[in-house]
Amino acid sequence: MQKPSNPQGTRDFGPEIMRKREYILDTIKAVYKKYGFEPIETPSLEKLETLEGKYGEEGDKLLYKIRSNKELAAEVTSEQAEGLKKLLPGAWIAGESKLGLRYDLTVPFARFVVQHRNDITFPFRRYQIQNVWRADRPQKGRFREFTQCDADCIGSNSLLHEADLIQIYNEVFVGLGLPNAVLKVNHRKFLEALVDELKIDFPVGKFTSTLDKLDKIGEDGVIKELTAYGIDEGKCKQLFAIIDNAELTTENLAVFAKAFNNNPIAQNAIDDLAKVLTFLGDNKLDIRVELDLSLARGLDYYTGCIFEAIVPDSGMGSVSGGGRYDDLTGVFGLKDVSGVGISFGIDRIYEIIEAAELWPDNLHTNQSILLCHFDEASLVYAVQLASRLRKDGLQAIVFPDLKRINKQFDFANKIGVKYALVVGDTEMSTGNLTVKNLIKGEQQTLSYNEALAYLKN
Amino acid sequence: MQKPSNPQGTRDFGPEIMRKREYILDTIKAVYKKYGFEPIETPSLEKLETLEGKYGEEGDKLLYKIRSNKELAAEVTSEQAEGLKKLLPGAWIAGESKLGLRYDLTVPFARFVVQHRNDITFPFRRYQIQNVWRADRPQKGRFREFTQCDADCIGSNSLLHEADLIQIYNEVFVGLGLPNAVLKVNHRKFLEALVDELKIDFPVGKFTSTLDKLDKIGEDGVIKELTAYGIDEGKCKQLFAIIDNAELTTENLAVFAKAFNNNPIAQNAIDDLAKVLTFLGDNKLDIRVELDLSLARGLDYYTGCIFEAIVPDSGMGSVSGGGRYDDLTGVFGLKDVSGVGISFGIDRIYEIIEAAELWPDNLHTNQSILLCHFDEASLVYAVQLASRLRKDGLQAIVFPDLKRINKQFDFANKIGVKYALVVGDTEMSTGNLTVKNLIKGEQQTLSYNEALAYLKN
Known part of the structure; x- marks a missing residue:
């Protein structure tokens, strides 16, 4: 008699966990709807060609792949094919394309937009709450199947979307009883300006990946690494004088402009963020929104504002990230479509609410x-x-x-x-x-x- | 540039389709909740050993399987292994059990119940709304990824569950604007009694699989097939005098008892259905509930009442099925746990509402x-x-x-x-x-x- 168990890195959810998960998802969904985002869903299975090459070498390794007997047979010698038939009996679908399980919701969304471009009215605001799969080594808080919760607006450059997303962050965290959450904001142009201003002669990506380690290795560690790359120590200290996190206000933007010696690249970022502040007006937010010039989050991807939310003292890292990207759909043949989006990681949010016992009474x-x-x-x-x-x-x-x-x-x-x-x-x-x-x-x-x-x- | 597309047999859902699908799912979910069913979820991936051998030979062929490089390597010669490494680079997970995508929600539920038996209070009422995958040949209305919508109560023999499920059918169909739906009810003991009473000397399964073809080949076809098996034509006609569909009422149960010559096996079925009617009391149902002795629906599985719902004149077959099974969890080592459940096929319901233009205005x-x-x-x-x-x-x-x-x-x-x-x-x-x-x-x-x-x- 087999002892039943579920696969490593996956989970069963009983009624109480489901009530709690649905509370988080329903809260986020209601806020997304309030801002006019509409639901879509895409299949769990995508053609492998849709997924491969989109997540970097590491990401590709984590794709769950499915192939058919027929394909395998076409790629091997007849002797090998005989062996394979014995190896892989049963249900490998004949004649089907190579398939993979969805790795995130962003690439499937890009495919969706390009494939249905003639039926979509742009700018298109969609939210999507579905599971994704990664063949990662399971560990505490990291699963092979988990739920993502994305909202994106595609087809408009307007910064009112960034203002909407900041307000969405505020409403979601307040709605979940987490008004102490902090939303960190950065802008790609600031990162470019740092490289420009500090006369660092290596790629922005390399620079920011070092900067991204600030949480882990501290200011000293970052300075050590940057000086090893040949950057002057004085310049490094100058850098930290700038990236000291400050609340996102008109006044602080002026301080930044000065710190950057009115560098014209930095000015682009300042203009964008000033515009976002104009749209927010005197709409009072509960969460703290701060400028964090060390925030990079996959720089190659983002082209404008970059977001990351944390809940201080929760012991958890980022619970949500996002930003503006200018060429999401280019890889599928639709050029120059700007988009901006965010994604909540509901497993971490669940753990934070659970640890702090912040569930509404009726969920028990x-x-x-x-x-x-x-x-x-x-x-x-x-x-x-x-x-x-x-x-x-x-x-x-x-x-x-x-x-x-x-x-x-x-x-x-x-x-x-x-x-x-x-x-x-x-x-x-x-x-x-x-x-x-x-x-x-x-x-x-x-x-x-x-x-x-x-x-x- | 690749032209983006989704895999054959899978679908993208845009906002309007999502609104309509959510309307159906929310209607069903609200009714399930009203009857005290609580949500659970299980992973999309199950160990292959959990799935294999549960769906018959045909079902096993339709499983989507995932294997790791390491497993494959262990099963082949070193030469073949070299070939495989070239064939299957990338993300086949090392050291992971053989995996498959969930084929239905019933087997994962059985695994869930056995695995968590010490945390579950029986009788346990759960509903589960998740996707399932079948590597079937796609055709109109048949998909490789689709949503099932199950409710089961496990751990009690009481026929009040059958009465609850009949009322759930009624509320769901009325809620969806389909009060003309018909719920067909049968009982396994009736099928056994038919074999017994008609002195048919071959297995109940063979008999009922012929009876199941009634819709396709008609009364004449069924009689032809049964006489070919050696059953007397007079007995066959006697059979059809009995199985003429009748509304499920106390009066009609008495007629049945007489038609069965008070056969003691048939009496078991009649007692059960009379009890269900007692629980329903004078609670008026909108849908028609009828006795249909030709209804079998995988007889080997069901042990008591059997349900199937149709919407007449919709051009669709069954839109929901279910029944009582006495040993769902036995295969995972938990014996003698009776259960009863139903499942709605929301794709067909969607098509019926779409064709009849029965969507509420606000969904457009x-x-x-x-x-x-x-x-x-x-x-x-x-x-x-x-x-x-x-x-x-x-x-x-x-x-x-x-x-x-x-x-x-x-x-x-x-x-x-x-x-x-x-x-x-x-x-x-x-x-x-x-x-x-x-x-x-x-x-x-x-x-x-x-x-x-x-x-x-």
Whole structure:
């Protein structure tokens, strides 16, 4: 007899975890909708040619691939083919393209946009909440199958999208009870300006990948690495004077402009961020939005604003990232389509809320009412009463078997319902209901309508 | 440049299709919840040993399988291994078990129940809405990736679950505007009784697989096939006198008992169905529930009541099936756990609602309001107005670019919004809002609060 288990790096979600996950997803979805983002979905399986070469060498290695017998056979000698037939019997689909499981939602979205370009009205705001797969080494908090939660707007350069996304961050974190979250903002032009201004003569990418290590190796570590590349130590210190995180305000942008000696490349970034601030107006945000010039997040990808959200003191790294990219769809043949988007990592958010015990009370409770009974007749009465309660908008379960009432209450406690209705001879003859609050241990007898009002509350 | 496309047998869902799909899923989910079913999710990937051997030979062939390089290497000669390395570079996960994509939700549920048996309170009511994959030949209405929508109750023999499921069918079909749906009900004991009563001396399975063809080959065809097996033609006609579909009522159950000459095996079925009717009481159903003795639906699986729902005149076959099974979890080492469940096929339901144009009006409309403007100043004003509207509970989008107002209205029409707000100098100086109903082509000027009340309506 096989001992059942799920594959390493994957998870089963029971009812309580599902309630908590749905609470996070529903909160994010409601905010996305408020800003006019509409849902799309793409298949879990993509053609391998759609996925390969989009995630760098490391990413390619983490793709889950599926091939057909027929393809394999075409690539091998006839002797090898015989061996393969024995090796791979069964269901490799004949004649199908090479397939892979979706690695993220961004590349499938780019494919979607190009493939359906004639049916899409640009600018197109979509959100997409689906699972992705990575054949990574599983470890704490890193899974092989996990959920991404993306919103992107594609087909417009307007910086009002960046302002919308900042407000979305604010509403999501406030909605989830995490108003202490910090949104770090950077701009690619700042990174280019740093290289320009500091007269560093190596690629921006190399520079920023060092800068990206700030959290891990500290200021000293970064300076050590940069001086090893031949950058003057004085310049490095000058750099840190600039990247000291500051709140994103008009005043601080002026300080930055000065620190950059009014460098014209930096000025592009400052103009963009000033515009975002104009759109935000005096709309008060709860979360702190700060400029962080060390933020790079895959620079080759982003071309304008770059976002990363953290929850301080949570022990977790980034819980969301995003930014503007100018050529998402180019690889599929649609050039010059600017987009900007963000993605929430709901597993980390889940862990933070769980650790801080910030779940709303009702997530711990099964929202149904349990109907208990004493004998065959009251069981039948309870089943029909349950129908009536459901018609009146309540969730109801009837304890299905003829067992002692204490066993029925045990069941109620175990499945986490808050209220039980006890149906016996008295209730059947009077039509009244006996309502037991299982948390307080109190019991009261009410008319049907009184009970309905009480239970709906 | 590659022309992007999704794999054969898979689909992209844009916003309007998503709204329609979510309407179906939300309707079903709300009914499941009303009856106390709680959500679970299992991983898309299962160990191959969990899946294989559970779906028959045909099913096994349709499994999407994933293997690692390391496993393949272990099974071949070193020469073959060299060839394989060249054949399968990249991401085959080293050291991972053989994996397959989930083929249905029932087997993963059985694994879940056995694996988590110590954390589950029985009877356990779960619903599960997730995608499944079958490497089938794609054709109209048959996909390689599709969504199943299951509810099962496991760990109780009580027939109140059958009564609950019949009411769930009723509420789902009424909720989806399909009250003309027909729920066919059968019972495995009826099929056994037919074999017993008609003195047919071959297996029940063979008999019912012929009976199952009734829709395709008609009464004459079935009789022809049965007589070819050696059954007396008179007995066959006797059979059809019994299986003539009748509404499930106490009176008709009595007629059945008589038709079966009070056969004791048939009596088991009649007792069960009478009990279900008792639980239903005088709860009026909108859909027709009928006894259909030709209904088998994978007899080897079901042990009690068997369900199948159709929508007459839709040109579609079954849109949902289910029944009671007595040993779902036995294969994973947990014996004698009775369960009963149903599953909705949402793709067919989608097609039926689409063909009959039964979608609620609001699914055709983007629920957001579009804010239009004339210049830079009114654009900034519009962005901040949108923030205020969102705080007051509306969904809002600002047209992001500086374009002529007619272009903005074109955009509004294309994305399907119903209302546009026009912001110009007058609106900015008075604080009033100009609301345009794009469907009626009417325009009116309202105070902020008046507009809010109007737009929320």
